[in-house]
Amino acid sequence: MQVPAPFEYERATSVDQAIGLLERLGSSARLVAGGHSLLPMMKLRLANFEYLIDINPLHAELGYIRVQADEVRIGAMTRHRELLESDELAAAFPIFRDAERVIADPVVRNRGTLGGSLCQADPSEDLSAVCTTLDASCVIRGPGGAERVVSMEEFHVGPYETAVGDGEMLVEVHLPVRSNGGSAYEKVERRAGDWAVASAGAAVWLAPDGTFADARVGLAAVGPNTTGIPEISQALRGSTPSEELYERAGAIAASSCDPATDQRGSEDYKRHLADELTRRTLRKAVERARS
């Protein structure tokens, strides 16, 4: 029987009370949301904490999707199923529904949360790639209600490491909305519900003349963290979408990512996927931006 090592269970009653607990207990405490990454790691003794603070009771406070004209705001406790089922979110950013369809399985999606996914900071994690693609910012709340906002690049410090410090909590994710946008996500996995062998997200914004006003690509599972690729944005901006451009973007993705050979696939195969999935998602994102 696999069970976590003994810990004290604390239940959060509000965001500020949870932060107060974190402040008092320091690095011996950890927040648990859906628990589908943390609890298996604790069973395997890859993670050990003296205290777990259950923030599931905060779903009413932090489970929301607010689509505004210039920005989408999503609460950290919003569950995968809610992200998948939100028509408003799918209309603003179809990349979310593309990704959520292939994240874990429907039963796990009933528990897992956006905040938990980002804070796990697994290099293969899909929502981190989605948020990187969409140029998200993360709102981190600390003691006394003080909030700071960090970009996705700043948020992920390294594999399984984030900018969230002791006594702090990720509370919200902001996604900027720009006009004439389209987005898409594609993942290759060994079997339904698995982590990605490689995956790619693309978001594009078209100028009135049909050229790329901006384009962003985010990759998962091909480096120490989910990565954005600024060189692709530079190559596409100002140009007219074409198969040749997608090919160039794919080649940049393949050469600039940093995959490792493991049981999910060889380095070469993952570079091939980074190339192919970048092309496919850019193509689809442009189609969606035009329609």
Next chain:
Amino acid sequence: MQVTMIVNDTEVTREIEGRLLLVHFLRDTLGLTGTHWGCDTSNCGTCVVWLDGEPVKSCTVLAAMADGHEVRTVEGLAKGAELDPIQEGFMQCHGLQCGFCTPGMMMTCRALLDKNPDPTDAEIREAISGQICRCTGYSTIVRSVRWASVHEARVNQ
């Protein structure tokens, strides 16, 4: 710590360790061994129960998280001696061989039919995509759910 929850319409209160998983609470503390315990890593889905009406993998939920909430297990599907149509469907269509995955399959599929009374085969397969039948009897499971769907529609007419 003390937890109180409603399990299959009955309120239970027990003293537990914070690290106790819901699957072990149900099986070992309450003796409800209908819920099976399999992979321990939220992959196989044999431990699926409902938490406030939503299917969850109980090997990856702390019993403490269910405190103050409502849990339903496979033992809570039948109404007295009358089987739930999903149970009847599994019986009629040979939806189980060794039976190990069956409780989780039935809890997930019952929840599917509650939301979508007439699912396509693809929708049924999607719903159970986080559950493993190692006898590979997926076709008969899908058929069993279809049986329940059709049977319920007739009863409700």
